[in-house]
Amino acid sequence: MTRRVHTFLATLSLALGAALAGCATGSGLEPGATRDAVIQRMGQPTAVVRLPNGGERLQYSQQPAGQYAWMADFDAGGRLVSLRQVLNENDFRRIEVGQWTRDDVEREFGPAARVERMRGWDGPILTYRWNMGPGMDRFFWVYVDPQGVVRRAHQGIEFLRAGPRRA
Template identity: 55%
Template sequence: MTRRRSLVGLGLAALVTACASPFHGWDVQPGTPKQEVLARLGTPTRVVAIPGGERLQYSLQPFGQFAWMVDLDASGRVARVRQVLNAEDFRRIVPDQWTRADVEREFGPPARVDGVSSWQGPVLTYRWRDADRSDMFWWVYLDDRGIVRRSHQGMEFVNAPNERN
């Protein structure tokens, strides 16, 4: 019974997070001034420097499955807006070249940072939803210097039908 209550609590937390989301970020238009974006979407999760401007990150991690990046040009106006937690964007990660800073600049903070006995460094875990609307994880394995060594997807079995207490 305790496990079931925990799952219900987790589900309610995810629902509240989703409902409290500032997003309708998909309809922020290029050219919108930064102050208007902030007034409409609120305080971003993070603000990071990018070439030629800055990025406002609106992440719904750790419970949500979306992260919106609002890229601003040097004049502080929206250049582009996109949701980045998807297979196409994750496949841009280049092992042995990207660092943790690169990953977090492109995807925002991870849902979790884990460790596993078969790997010496941290593992960044992102929650996302694939094109079939399946709940997924994307794992990014870093070495002890923060260099990406590998990354891959996996299924999140949050709603597994055969799960029994």
């Protein structure tokens, strides 16, 4: 990827992040808001997912270039229960290796930035981009076996955006 494209994507990601952050945190969207009110304020979601309790989740993901994903959860009556940004260390800790499936991961975090394969692993590897704070760009990898079960999950540093490394 050329430096110009990388710069454009980084700028676009920051702008979108700021716009969505404003929506998610000072938007006036309180629990009990209607689905239509959330869509009017935040725009069309990147995905819509049914929840086990009969409710619905609107996913607002910045993947693949961005580092944030907001989940707007609604009860069965279509009222907002919660609105939160989920690409963070605490939420990643909720992943239960050996218990969660790829569907669980995608329901909780949205689509991955990339789905990769590598020699030595017989299944997809979901790669999420996220940010721990200023200058702390990260990846989170979820290794899924051929049956769709999560077998490994861990974070790593995203050197591409971290700048040049020193020897």
